[in-house]
Each structure stands twice: as C-alpha cells, then as structure tokens.
Amino acid sequence: AQSVTQPDIHITVSEGASLELRCNYSYGATPYLFWYVQSPGQGLQLLLKYFSGDTLVQGIKGFEAEFKRSQSSFNLRKPSVHWSDAAEYFCAVGSIQTGANNLFFGTGTRLTVIP
Amino acid sequence: SAVISQKPSRDICQRGTSLTIQCQVDSQVxxxxxxxxxxxxxxxxxxxxxxxxxxxxxxxFVIDKFPISRPNLTFSTLTVSNMSPEDSSIYLCSVTSGRNTEAFFGQGTRLTVV
Known part of the structure; x- marks a missing residue:
C-alpha cells in the first residue's frame, strides 16, 4: 500500500519569502499525486495534481510542485508567500488502480506567515 | 468542479447516541x-x-458503526453510531468523476463526543 510522509509539521515563513513544503511518498509504481490546502473551518481545496507527463506542475494561487521519481518526492513550492497562504497543507497519493478514488494523505504541514 | 454541502457543520453529541451527516452535491457524480x-x-x-x-x-471500518446510504447520484449520508469520545473527528465527504480526475471535498463536519 502507498504512504505519504510530510516531514515538517509546522513551518513559519515571512511574507514575501519563498516556500517549499516537502512530501515523500512510498509506492511501487508511478503514483497519482496531489496537494491540498485546508484553511481553518474550511474543506480541502486542490492546489495541483500530477498524473503523468511534465514533472513540473503548475497549480492555483501561484503554487507549483515537482515530481522527482528518483527521490520519491513531490515538493510544493511558491516563490513569494502571501499572508493569505497561512493554512494546513496536505500531500496525497493515489495508486494506479484507484487514482483519486482512494487517497492516502500525509499528516499535513501547518504554514504560518509572519509580516 | 463540484460544490459539496455537508450538514451539520459541527455538533456536540452525547456518548452512546448516533449522528447522521448529510452530503449534497450540486451535480451528479x-x-x-x-x-x-x-x-x-x-x-x-x-x-x-x-x-x-x-x-x-x-x-x-465496519457498516454497523458507520452505516452509509447513497440513494442517488447527488446525495449520501454517513451515520456515526453508538458514539464514543474516540469518534470525535472531522468527517468529510468527497466526490470524484473517476480515478483520473480530482477529488473535491466538502467543508467537513466537526463532531465532538462528550
């Protein structure tokens, strides 16, 4: 079965600084990869996804992520963080068989943005 | 995209009782x-x-604890039965249009069992 590790429980960055959130997965084949954001009291919103093709994917709100098969990673990046980016970020993986229909989530990274 | 509405958004329940959570989608999924x-x-x-x-x-997870209904393509319910404090969680409804699509989520139901 697949699994996801988000090594950073909590990250604090200054507004305007760059951001990278780490995600490592365990799966024997090419996974379906997702990043979601959860603001307080809100549901999960999809930032971006990778199924195949170009390993650098662009998402909403200026986020991007790069799939690196050799490192089993799918790190999320943003060049300049805004105060509104403060939220909980979840990386998720789906198998070839189930894709988005059965997602395994990491434990999340809470992002704090300071002025 | 799909818009998902969950009810209730939160609840505080007594142990031993049951709560039914509703999930309504604005389109057939x-x-x-x-x-x-x-x-x-x-x-x-x-x-x-x-x-x-x-x-x-x-x-x-077992049906006796979490009975689920889905009477049509836009609606589902989840019941949390015979609740204990360990059931205190956020319960989220999600929809997709297949494995090669994305999963959309409702805002969740925050359940506290006392």
Missing part, C-alpha cells in the same frame, strides 16, 4: 466517499458510497 480526520491526524478513507448498493468499507 460517479463516486462519493467519506473520510475521517482525527485531531492532529491525517485524513483516512472510511468507505466508498455506492449508488444503489452497499458501501465498500476500508480496513478498520
């Missing part, structure tokens, strides 16, 4: 799912709600 997010934990899939047939439960 192929797949509906229920996830649980325990405090400080990640999301875990409880079951797939199958339209017109019994739900498919993941390991560790």
């Amino acid at each position: 192929t797949m509906m799912f229920w996830y649980r997010q325990q405090p400080g934990q990640s999301l875990t899939l409880i079951a797939t709600a199958n339209q017109g047939s019994e739900a498919t439960y993941e390991s560790g």
Whole structure:
C-alpha cells in the first residue's frame, strides 16, 4: 500500500519569502499525486495534481510542485508567500488502480506567515 | 468542479447516541466517499458510497458503526453510531468523476463526543 510522509509539521515563513513544503511518498509504481490546502473551518481545496507527463506542475494561487521519481518526492513550492497562504497543507497519493478514488494523505504541514 | 454541502457543520453529541451527516452535491457524480480526520491526524478513507448498493468499507471500518446510504447520484449520508469520545473527528465527504480526475471535498463536519 502507498504512504505519504510530510516531514515538517509546522513551518513559519515571512511574507514575501519563498516556500517549499516537502512530501515523500512510498509506492511501487508511478503514483497519482496531489496537494491540498485546508484553511481553518474550511474543506480541502486542490492546489495541483500530477498524473503523468511534465514533472513540473503548475497549480492555483501561484503554487507549483515537482515530481522527482528518483527521490520519491513531490515538493510544493511558491516563490513569494502571501499572508493569505497561512493554512494546513496536505500531500496525497493515489495508486494506479484507484487514482483519486482512494487517497492516502500525509499528516499535513501547518504554514504560518509572519509580516 | 463540484460544490459539496455537508450538514451539520459541527455538533456536540452525547456518548452512546448516533449522528447522521448529510452530503449534497450540486451535480451528479460517479463516486462519493467519506473520510475521517482525527485531531492532529491525517485524513483516512472510511468507505466508498455506492449508488444503489452497499458501501465498500476500508480496513478498520465496519457498516454497523458507520452505516452509509447513497440513494442517488447527488446525495449520501454517513451515520456515526453508538458514539464514543474516540469518534470525535472531522468527517468529510468527497466526490470524484473517476480515478483520473480530482477529488473535491466538502467543508467537513466537526463532531465532538462528550
């Protein structure tokens, strides 16, 4: 079965600084990869996804992520963080068989943005 | 995209009682799912709600504890039965249009059992 590790429980960055959130997965084949954001009291919103093709994917709100098969990673990046980016970020993986229909989530990274 | 409405958004329940959570989608969807997010934990899939047939439960979840209904392609309910404090979690409804699509989530139901 697949699994996801988000090594950073909590990250604090200054507004305007760059951001990278780490995600490592365990799966024997090419996974379906997702990043979601959860603001307080809100549901999960999809930032971006990778199924195949170009390993650098662009998402909403200026986020991007790069799939690196050799490192089993799918790190999320943003060049300049805004105060509104403060939220909980979840990386998720789906198998070839189930894709988005059965997602395994990491434990999340809470992002704090300071002025 | 799909807009998902969950009711209630939160509730505080007495142990031993049951709570039914509703999930309404603004369009017909192929797949509906229920996830649980325990405090400080990640999301875990409880079951797939199958339209017109019994739900498919993941390991560790059983129908007697989490009965699910899906009477049509836009609606599902999850019941948390005989609740204990360990059931205190956020329960989220999710939908997809197939494995090669994305999963949309409702805003969740925050359940506290006292």
